[in-house]
Amino acid sequence: EAETVIVGAGCVGCSAAYHLAEQGREDIVVVDQGPLFETGGSTSHAPGLVFQTAENELMSRLAQYTVDLYGELDGFADCGGIEVAYTEERLEYLKRKREYGRSWGIEGGELLSPAEVAERIPQIDSSVIYGGYHVPSDGKAHAVDASAAMAHAAEDRGAAEFYGHTTVTDIETESGEFEAVVTDRGRIEAEEVLVATNIWGPLFGEMVDVDVPLVPCAHQYLVSEPLDELAGASEELEQPILRHQDYSLYFRQHGESYGIGSYDHEPLLVDPEDIRAPEEAEEMPSIREFTEEHFYEPTHPDIDKSAYDAARELVPAFEDCGFERAFNGIFSFTPDGMPILGETEGIDGLWWALAVWVTQSGGVGSVVASWMDEGVPRLGNEKIDVSGAHLERFQPHSGSRAFSYARGGQQYQEVYQLIHPNEQPVEQRGLRRSPFYERQKELGAEFYESGGWEVPQWYEANESLLEKYDVPERSGWLAEGWSPIQGAEHQAVRENVGIYDLSRYTGIEIEGEGALEFVQRLFANDLDSSIGQVRYTPMLDHDGGVLADMAVTRLGENRFVATTGGGASATEHTRWIREHAPEEGVDIDAHVSDQCGLGVWGPKAREVLQPLTDEDLSNDSFGYFRAKEFYLDSIPVLALRVSYVGELGWELYAPTEYGGRLWDLIWEQGEDHGMVALGNGAFLGSLRLEKGYRLWGTDLTPEHDPYEAGIGFAVDTDTEFIGREALLEAKESDLDREIVPLTLDAGEVIDGGKPILDGEDVVGHVKAADYGYSIDAGIAYGYLPPEFAETGVSLEIEFEGERYPATVAEEPLFDPDREKIIR
Ligand code: FAD
Incomplete structure (x- = not known):
């Protein structure tokens, strides 16, 4: 028996054990099928390069935490890291990357000339590159040493015991709760289990009938014979680690030898059931024989040069050397390249931490431990938005092998490629189509x-x-x-x-005798309104962080519909609602597929819709933020008079099979009124931003409370709701940060993720940006400390190496008196 079992003693399992112990948890048992701490998993042979800068804030912050932690535990060499540009396009990208780094808090990132790169890494041919991006605090994690150090620290506290050579063969659950893990050395009952088994994760999914969308991929690593160019170098790493992303390669020094990692080949996917257990494997179970063709020949249509040719072009010393060691090591890829973290819906106490690199492993341990312990994910003491890595972000199709292999393989192939956020996946398209x-x-x-x-x-x-x-x-x-x-x-x-x-939008229906009481607890606004009222409200976590913002409509005494977005917002928000529902008296039904929706917005919206219905759509009888169920022609619709674009209009929801006819009816009416089909680009990008409406996951995250997020007007602290106590405290104290719009003085457009500067100081970063076509100005939203969040404050935004003057403005930037909406 134990309080907590962790399966897997790689860097992720050890980091979770360390952090749980730090938080005061006792009675933790960690089991691994392999020997401790070189278990035979990916950690055992990872060269451990840690580049901290990512386009993604979460991944970058997890990496920074890992660097600090492994540094304290003597498991890290801070030799610096350089990414080189082989093309001008990449150099432009590196400028952008440096800006992301500054936004996420990485210090000292600088662009280097080719000669400056060669000063630090003399064996490269600087004539083939345009320059590099250097981060002095990047470096190399000694992943096994760091794992052992974390494990020993947890043991020394008397909080954890580690058992090698112990294979978990099953997970037992009972009535939606985790019960025990069964091992080849006996059964361990526990309150909670964390599965940190990386490439074996899908096999654990099968034990409990949970889809784990992850594919193990084999990846090439080679270590050269000693190079003359490195003669006399010590085992301690001296040179910065190096990335050559235009050919999907990376390098690090091993004393006098030089290591090469390559993604420059077709994806080599491995079925989890084919990964041998330690006693059957010749070497380590996560190692496969080196496949020469994938290194010495181009093996994918996107590759014009073999990895070897690309490597020796940059590092000519490889020309005449052999390799002392070469292998294909296996690690995990997910359909979106992000980790899989969180507790299983429907099985309390069963947690996952999979598809995590060494780079993020220290931080992930902290996040998972605090999440398990207090229900709120934190990185150190700071709240962090993990929705992008939440197990629940996946959709019904994601768990299929067809999908996870196709997209996971694509992630492998593109891991270093220059992918614009607007670039669209090619594989597995056309899966979900609305009736329109x-x-x-x-x-x-x-x-x-x-x-x-x-x-x-x-x-x-x-x-x-x-x-x-x-x-x-x-x-x-x-x-x-x-x-x-x-x-x-x-x-x-x-x-x-x-x-x-609006078809992918999800109406979460909450009905039953306990519905009113439940929605009052769930949402921060007072929802005890008249029937037919729509209320905008945040949904908060226990810390008062904003988990979601939704329009909640009261359709009956005890019938409510909360409308949220599609995809991850639908699955993650529905799950939170289900989890917090009372056992009896409330039914929850998420309308994902059985309902389609159309938004009709603009000054002519009433003229388009009125002829189609007997219902009076005038402002007097169908006011703003009201809802009605009626017929549009012969189609039953639920109509909400709300608008995310800041115009007169309605959201119309109908059973899916009526969708085709619904579109045609409205479209025919619209023809005389200049109706256009509106795409998501203008909808989520410019229209909503100009109006100052928040977007979940972009400018609204659990890292902020509603006051910081500028939606305090939608909180009513007279009701009792989840997160209220934290909010009462927040209300009393001064805001640390506040979201505000800035307009660009010369009217330009910039991009999200860029640093906002006061002189040389980074005071915030851009959460969302676009052009306001109706106010004729570039718009950027960011969270700023109060002294900068005052209207009229002049700041600068760095974008593509240039600085753009910007001024804090008052919101909403468009139609502040709501004359366009209420008419
Ligand atoms: P693992 O270390 O694989 O640990 C999982 C553990 O689960 C194993 O010890 C295994 O024995 C145990 N287990 C599995 N099934 C069972 C069972 N049934 N019962 C008991 N125990 C079980 N990352 C970087 O950040 N930088 C790099 O430079 C880098 N380079 C890499 C190079 C190579 C060649 C490879 C293969 C990977 C590289 N990675 C790198 C990725 C990184 O190594 C992994 O993502 C990371 O080590 C995963 O850690 P983990 O603890 O999740 O998994």
């Missing part, structure tokens, strides 16, 4: 994928609008995956009317 899909296709929709849904980003049919509306040009990075048509759609909605597909 064919109509959208006819209108030339440019489809982007979101949670498997095909979502029109803009419509080519609207190109002719460019003759009427001015749209400022964009170039380079900002122009990729963007069309000026987005700007035209924006203006057409403000002038006439647009139709927008």
Whole structure:
């Protein structure tokens, strides 16, 4: 018996044990099928390069934490890291990367000339590169040493025991709760289990019938014979670690030898059941024989040069040397490249921490431990938004092997490639189509994928609008995956009317005799309103952090519908609601597939819809933030008079099978009123931003309370709700940070993730940015300390190596008196 069992003593399992022990948890048992601490998993042979800068804030912050922690435990060499640019495009990207680094708090990142790179890494041929990005605090983790140090620290506290050569063969659950792990040396009952078994994760999924969308991939690593160029170098790492991403390669020094890691080959996927147990494996179970063709020949249509050719072009010393060691090591890839963390829906006490690199392992241990212990994920003492790594972000199709292998393989292939955030996946498209899909296709929709849904980003049919509306040009990075048509759609909605597909949005219906009491506890606004009232409300975690913002409609005494987005927001929010529901008296039904939706917004919205219904749509009888169920022609709809774009209009929800007819009816009516199909680009990008509406996961995260997030107006502390106590405290104290809009003084457009500067100091970063086509200014939203969050404060935003003056403005930037909405 134990309080907590951890399966897997790689860097992730050890880090979780260390952090749980630090938090005062006792009675932790860690088991591993292999010997401790070189267990035979990926940690045992990882070269341990830690590059901290990522486009993604979460991954970067986890990496920074890992560097600090492993440094304290003598498990890290801070030799610095350099990423080189083989193309001009990459050099531009490295400038951008440095800006991400500054935004996420990485200090000292600098761009180097080719000669400066060669000063630090003399064996490279600097004539083939354009420069590099250097981070002095990057370096190499000694993953096994760090794992052992964390384990011993937990043991020394008397909090944890570690057992090697102990194989878990089953997980027992009972009535939705974890009971015990069964091992080849006996059964261990416990309150909770954390599965940290990396490439073996899917096998654990099978034990409990949970999909684990992860594919093990074999990855090449070689260590050269000693090089003359490194003669006399000590085993201690001296040179910075090196990445050559244009050929998906990386390098590190092993004393006088030089190591090469390569992703420059077709993905080599491995079925989890084929990964041998330690006693059957010749070497380590996570190691496969080196496949020469994948190193010495180009093996994928996207590859024009073999990895070896690319390596010796950059490091000519490889020309005449042999390799002392070469192997294919296995580690995990997920469909979106992010880890898999969290507790299983429907099985209390069963936790996962999978697909984590050494780079993030220290931080992930902290996050998982605090999440298990207090229900709130934290990195050290700071709250952190882990929604992008939450097990629950996956969609119904994600667990299939067809999907996870195709997308996981693509992630492997692209791990170092220069991928623009607007670039769309190729594999596994067209999975989820709304009933309007064919109509959208006819209108030339440019489809982007979101949670498997095909979502029109803009419509080519609207190109002719460019003759009427001015749209400022964009170039380079900002122009990729963007069309000026987005700007035209924006203006057409403000002038006439647009139709927008809401089908992936999810109405979470909460019904039953306990429904009112439950929604009052769940949401921070007072929902005890009249029937037919819609209320905007945050949903908070126990710390008062914003988990979601939703429109909640009261449809009956004890019947409510909470509307949230599609994809991850739908699955993660529904899960939280289910988890917190009382056992009796409340039914929860998430309408994902059985309901489609259309938004009709713009000054002409009423003229379009009124002829289709007997219901009086006038402002007097159907006011703003009211809801009604009626017939539109013969179609039963739920209509909400709300708008995320800041215009008069309605969201109309109907059973899916009526969708085709619903679109046609509205479209025919719209023709006389200049109706346009509105894509997601203008909807989520510019229209909502100009109006100052928040976007979950972008400018609204659990890291902030509603006051910081500028939605304190939607909190009513007279009711009792989850997170209230924390909010009462927050209300009394001064805000640490506050979200505000900045407008760019010269009207330009910039991008998210960029540092906001006061002189040389980074005071915040851009959470969301776009162009406000109706106010004619570039807009950037960011969280700033109060002294900078005052209207009129002048700051600068760094973007592509330039500084852009920007001024803090008052929100909303567009239609502050709501004259366009309430009419
Ligand atoms: P593992 O270390 O694999 O630990 C999982 C453990 O679970 C194993 O010890 C295994 O024995 C145990 N286990 C499995 N099944 C059972 C069972 N049934 N019962 C009991 N125990 C079980 N990352 C970086 O950040 N930087 C790098 O430079 C880097 N380079 C890499 C190079 C190579 C060649 C490879 C293969 C990986 C590399 N990685 C790198 C990735 C990194 O090594 C892994 O992502 C990381 O080590 C995973 O740690 P873990 O603790 O989750 O998994």
